[in-house]
Amino acid sequence: MTSLRTLKTISLGLMIALGLLAQSKTSHAQQLETITVAGGCFWCVEADFEKVSGVTEAVSGFAGGSVANPTYKQVVSGRTGHYEAVQITYDPSKVSAETLYDLFFRSVDPTDAGGQFCDRGDSYRTAIFASPDQKAAAEAAKAEAQADLGQTIVTPILDAAEFYPADGYHQDYYKQSGLILTRFGPKSKANAYKAYREACGRDARVKQLWGDAAPFAGS
Template structure:
């Protein structure tokens, strides 16, 4: 009888422990937040922010337009109103949204209203798609960027709306080994990404604009 009671007590303790563990995991998952930004080529923005401690995932996609489930060709064609955007999922216990916004401004040219670097057109413009709780932080980060540069920052703070992930071809482009044919010849996606980023002048421009404050230049 004692042995049976002890076994029952141990089983109950185990169930309680597993319940607390599951609750803790759920609680942690519920604490994750998202920030959606547009900074020109979404391959580059995704690659930059996935290096940040506390960022759990960065997904390339489209935001800001009116076309549902747009294709890459439609967006770059300029008829959807969408920007190339990246949705960043992060743990606010590890990195605050204010830090991510500051890093974002210093990873782009927020004075350029016509696109970013070698990529021109509406879909390559910069923007922040802020949730209601992020608007004040986004506006403050924009004001600080403008004060630091001494130039007009044209990056708008827009209301967050539906984010449409791009197809799998564009996800994690910067670290894929599959071979694609480029103007540089056949290369793995990872090497093609590096060649594109260098040829587009992204890091050189950001470094010239922000100096040592640029968090990702050269990455």
């Protein structure tokens, strides 16, 4: 009888431990939050923010337009009103929304209203899509960035909008090994991304604007 009671006690203890572990995982998952930003080419924004400690995922996609589930071709045509955007998921116990917005402003040219770097047109403009409880952090980061830069920042802080992930071809483009044909011959997507980023002048312009405060230039 004693051994049966002991077995039951052990089994109950294991069940409680497993329950607490599951609850802890659920609680942690519920603590993750997201912000959505548009900073020109979404490959670059995704690559930048996946380097940030506390960020668990960055997804390339589209926001701010009038068409549901737009394709990449539809968006870059300029007829849907969407921005190329990135949804960033992060752990607020490790990094704050305001810190992420600070990094965002210093990773783009927020003085350019016509696109970003070599990419021109509405879909490549900068923006922050903020929910009501995110707007204060976004506005504070914008004000600080403008004071630091000493130039007018044209990046708007817009109301939160539906985010549509881009197709798989565009996700994690900067680290994919699949071959594509470029004007320089066949290259892996990762190498094609590096060549594009350099040729587009993204890091050079960001470094020119922000100097040592540019968090990702040359990384």
